[in-house]
Amino acid sequence: MFSKRMVLIIGVIVLVAVNMIWLSVHSKRPYPSSGPDRNALTFISPFQEAVTLTSRFLKGVWFHYFDLVSTGMENDRLLKELEMSLETINRLEEERLANIRLRNLLEFQENADAHGIAAEVIGKDPSPWFKTIIINKGRKDNIGKGMPVVVPQGIVGQVIDATAGYAKVLLVIDQNSAVDALVQNTRARGIIKGEPPGGCILQYVLRRHDLMVGETVIASGLDGVFPKGLRIGRISEIVKQNAGIFQEVVIRPYVDFEKLEEVLVIPVPPKHEFTNP
Amino acid sequence: MMTLFFHIFICIILIIFQTTVFPGIRIFNEFYDLLAPFVIYLGVFRPTREGFPMVLILGFTMDGISGSPLGLYITTYFWLFIGVQWVIQFLHVGNFLILSIVVACGIALESIIHFSIIAIQTSISEIPHFAIITGVRQILWAVFTGPLLLYLFLFLQKKMSAWYGGFLSD
Structure with missing residues (x-):
């Protein structure tokens, strides 16, 4: 009675109509409280969650790892730079201080008529009872026994022994x-002795x-040294004292013997010549 | 021969340490002579034929680098060595306490000898306050650290002997 083509057209029209009615009916209740779609949700969601979380975790680990690695590398580099900078600062500070000294x-040396030989202190006396130092210049630098040793602050001592x-x-x-x-002002004379x-x-x-x-x-200058x-x-x-002809005077040396690093050895005591006015 | 070189090596280290490192550290300004425990070690743990020449070498070296009168350190170490060898005939020096006492007595003996020389040189009639303070500080340092140094020397000696024995057998 109907041709095949006619049946197909009517079928399509009915399908469209049913679809529209379905949509128009369900559009008024978009989120049903129950239904087969919820079962799907219940079933699928845990997997989704697991995969999503895992992927997020892996992504996080991946990026954080690389972040950490790069941060760590940067940290290492910065620490190295900091150490080098501190070392440079320290070296420059030491050089600055040495330069000042x-x-x-x-x-x-220029002002004091004391053309001497500069030397470094390399060791101190092993005993607390005796006060000597060892310097890194010797006989081959024309340093000999009895020569005075000084620093800008004052007298250090005298050479008592010298090797090459x-x-x-x-x-x-x-x-x-x-x-x-x-004594500079009163010109009172005396002998300075070491006092432990x-x-x-x-x-x-x-x-x-x-x-x-x-x-x-x-x-x-009267001791000739x-x-x-x-x-x-x-x-x-x-x-x-109540009795006696002498007074005892305690002297605080200008030289800080604990911090002695460089000294000047005066090879021959300079002669002071008086000139006629 | 190897032991002699080892002892010389230890002495050089100790001398360098106490003439260059210690003076720069304020707390160690009045530390005792590090070689005194070494002399005690030689007296306690080493045979006389090994220890005695070393004691003389040590004394001579220290006399050379110190501002003390020549022969002071030789005298000090000699009597220290003799004293220790005598004491170990009566005392069992295996434990820490006895070693502490031995080292403290050794340091006290050294201080007394050194101070006596200063007293002779400067003609002082009574012991100054600073000398007592310095002596007491040195003895206290020695009581606590002296035996540790002895054990360290002993340990190093054993290690060196083991290493040298292995080296020869190879």
Whole structure:
């Protein structure tokens, strides 16, 4: 009765109509509270969740790992740069300080008529009872026994022994040391002796001299070892006994013997010639 | 011969340490002579024919680098060595406490000898305050660290002997 073509057209029209009706009906209740679609959701979602979480985790691990690796590498690089910078700063600081010290030594050498040999302190006395240092210049540098050793701050001591490359210096704070000295203002004369554990004492100063705490004591040059006028220390205490012709004067040396690094050895004590006015 | 070289090596290390490193560290300014425990070690743990020449070498070396009168360290180490050899006839020096006492007595003996020389040189009549303080500090340091040094020397000696024995057998 109907041709095949006619049946197909009617079928399509009915299908479209049913579809539209279905859609129009369900569009008014878009989220049904039950139905087969929820079962699918219940079944599929855990897998989705697992896969999503895993992939997110892996993605996170992957990116974080590379982030960490790159951060770690960057951290290593920065730490290395920081270490190098600190090392450079430290080296430059040491060079700056050495430069200041050597400049002072050079200026002192030029100003003080003391053309000496600069040397580095390489060792100190192993015993706390004796005060000596070892310097890295010796006989081949024309350093010999009895030569005075100084720094810009004042007198250090004198050479008591020298080998080809090294010399031993007896510090003025050793009890075996003695330097002929003058108090700068009053011209009171005495002998500076080392006083354990690291000070000095000015002995044989006549009581009649009125000395003041804080006055500077200098080398008199009369011992034939230390050039005249070199500073030794400052008076820190004056002890006048009731009896006796001398007073005892405690001296605080200008030189910090704990921090001694470079010294100047004066090969021959300079001669001071008087000129006629 | 190997032992002699080993002892010389240890001495050089100790001397360099106490003349260059220790003076730069304020806390060690009044540390005792590190070679005194070594002399005690030689006296306690080594035979006399091995220890005695070493003691003389040590004393001579220290006299050379120190500002002390020549012969002071030789004298000190000699009497220290003799004293230790005498003491170990009566005491069992295997434990820490006895070793502490031995080292402390050794350091005290060294301080007394050194200070006596200073007293002779400077003609002082009484012991100054600083000398007592320095001596006590040195002894206290020695009580706690001296035996450790002895054990260290002993350990190094054993290691060296084992290494040298293995080297010869190879």
